[in-house]
Amino acid sequence: MRRTTRAAFGLALVLVATLACGAPETAQKAPATVATSNVPKKPSQPVELNILDVAGNLQLTQGMIDEFVAKNPDIVSKVNYTKATAPEMPGKLQAEQQGGQSQTHLVLTGTDGLSAVIQEKLVLKLLPDFSSRFPKLAENYLPAAGKMQELAQDQGIEVTFYPSGPLIEYDPNVVKDPPKTTDDLLKWAKAHPGKFQYAVPANSGPGRTFLMGLPYLLKDKDPKDPENGWDKTWAYLKELGQYVDYYPTGTTATMTNLANGTANMIASTTGWDINPRVLGTVPAGMKITTLKGFHWVTDAHYAVIPRGVSEDVLSADLALIQWMLRPQQQAKAYDKGYFYPGPAVKGVTLDMAPQASQDAIEQFGRKEYDNLIKNNPQETSLPAEQQVAAFQKWDREIGSGKTK
Secondary structure (H helix, E strand, C coil), X not given: CCCHHHHHHHHHHXXXXXXXXXXXXXXXXXXXXXXXXXXXXXXXXXXXXXXEECCCCHHHHHHHHHHHHHHXXXXXXXXXXXXXXXXXXXXXXXXXXXXXXXXXXXXXXXXXHHHHHHHCCCECCCCCCCHHHXXXXXXXXXXXXXXXXXXXXXXXXXXXXXXXXXEXXXXXXXXXXXXXXXXXXXXXXXXXXXXXXXXXXXXXXXXHHHHHHHHHHCCCCCCCCCCCCCHHHHHHHHHHHCCCCCECCCHHHHHHHHHHCCCCEEEXXXXXXXXXXXXXXXXXXCEEECCCCCCEEEEEEEEEXXXXXXXXXXXXXXXXXXXXXXXXXXXXXXXXXXXXXXXXXXXXXXXXXXXXXXXXXXXXXXCHHXXXXXXXXXXXXXXXXXXXXXHHHHHHHHHCCCEC
16 A cells, blocks of 8 residues: 655655745746646647656556546657655756756645645646636535645645545454543553554654544644644643554554554554555454544645646646546546545546446445545645644654654
């Protein structure tokens, strides 16, 4: 199960924090953007696209892209896929753009890479410049996905979405009475020291949603202000930390520990619950629960177009992104539960997905997810500046000396 974005999150956000103090001179040297009025709906000749994935997004969207290429040979002749971590991506784009033209034509990124390229002015503004290419975009998104699109600040188009977490995943052979409240979780951790885990939030989707979800569970003063509005949350995490042996630096380690019994209960998300059980890395019989007062903390992936691409490449990129937002293509985002559900637009149901996806979700999905998604509030992730503040405070006050 690939989670490049998760593993890289902390480094990228530290980069964002640094950049917030002032964009570097190299970013200002990026080539001029193409005039929007001159961009045709099709390139003058088929282009070869270089697509960079820094979010593990191709697991959800490569099928969409490959079908586009097969059905539109007059637009795209070939696609070259590469993968990297989110912190590597800004420097790569900067170097290319300093050379006069971007050799990376499209980037698929999570909120971490998105924040970095926005801060460094490395990507094109897509809205409202190309609004005509995406009619009724906001209207077509799922409501919570529409809120995540706002985080793109008009410089990216959201292509996949999921409500994420925080969920509590546990081994029912050991945990006979799973916690129902935050107090219950604290009592359980105290009674079973070392057996509850969550990974470093800056490097883990489940860890991040656990951190961002606690202010809602605890009814803290301001869930969007980690520095001044999370008094209850920080106090809770410090007390809980007394019974946590260590914080793994990535989610995969918590899944391994749950599977081998080192941990009996961990923070999780819909995708991290389903996909590892599909792959067999976590036993199929593990269960999930939520705590009283639960709010989802949502997550998304975006397509962004680097500055300096040619007019033909820009034309092809826009056509491809349009294609990826079609309901029949969005259905491929169900994948094998990796980003469950996955589609960002309305009207995409599981019966529209490939049979392999339907089979995987039928066997390893949770029937309770439909009601949990329908009946609980969905909150956007914190914006980049607030995430930096939250992660840095967690590192200083909670995780210091206990991560490995």
